Amino acid sequence: MDQNDKHRKGQVALEYLTIYGWVLLAILIVVGYIIYSGYFSTSQYQQAECVIQPGLPCTGYYIESQGVGYVVWINMSNSLGYNITINSHPGTAKDNYGSIGEVSFDRYQLSQGDWTKMKISMSNSTAVKDAFITLYFTFNYTDELGIEHVTSGRIKGRLS
Numbered sequence: 001m002d003q004n005d006k007h008r009k010g011q012v013a014l015e016y017l018t019i020y021g022w023v024l025l026a027i028l029i030v031v032g033y034i035i036y037s038g039y040f041s042t043s044q045y046q047q048a049e050c051v052i053q054p055g056l057p058c059t060g061y062y063i064e065s066q067g068v069g070y071v072v073w074i075n076m077s078n079s080l081g082y083n084i085t086i087n088s089h090p091g092t093a094k095d096n097y098g099s100i101g102e103v104s105f106d107r108y109q110l111s112q113g114d115w116t117k118m119k120i121s122m123s124n125s126t127a128v129k130d131a132f133i134t135l136y137f138t139f140n141y142t143d144e145l146g147i148e149h150v151t152s153g154r155i156k157g158r159l160s
Contacts, residue, residue, distance in 0.1 A: 046132050052153035055080035059115065063133060063157050069099065069125040070159055072135060077115040084110050084141045087148070091139030098126035103139050109143075120155075131159050 050058035061074040091103030101122035111114055120137055127133055138152040
């Protein structure tokens with residue numbers, strides 16, 4: 001075997017490694033871009049939900065961006081079996097961005113079978129449009145016997 005054959009084998013090996021090196025680099029760049037763009041993000045597969053306590057079901061909700069923060073509108077019905085009075089002082093809310101908000105209602109007397117619209121104002125939230133939000137809230141109500149109850153709920157959804 002002469003010197004030329006050894007040189008050719010070395011050149012072939014180097015070309016082989018170079019070509020596969022460029023292909024591997026291209027694949028890493030494409031995979032990196034796909035991951036960076038959020039294609040494999042689990043947040044797009046998270047389930048939206050609205051949960052209060054049994055007997056006060058959430059029949060629908062909408063999350064909308066408003067100025068610096070956002071507002072959540074919730075339709076809540078009373079199927080507790082008795083009339084309730086929602087206490088006039090606002091409830092509290094906290095989201096997964098650390099923001100604290102206020103809960104208010106359009107009606108405070110809620111008969112059995114009636115519904116009310118709840119408004120949760122998160123005025124200083126850092127959540128951005130299309131962010132997936134988890135919001136925890138509490139409020140107080142009084143039943144027909146005058147017993148005060150504290151209830152809480154959770155909303156998960158995308159800020160539109």
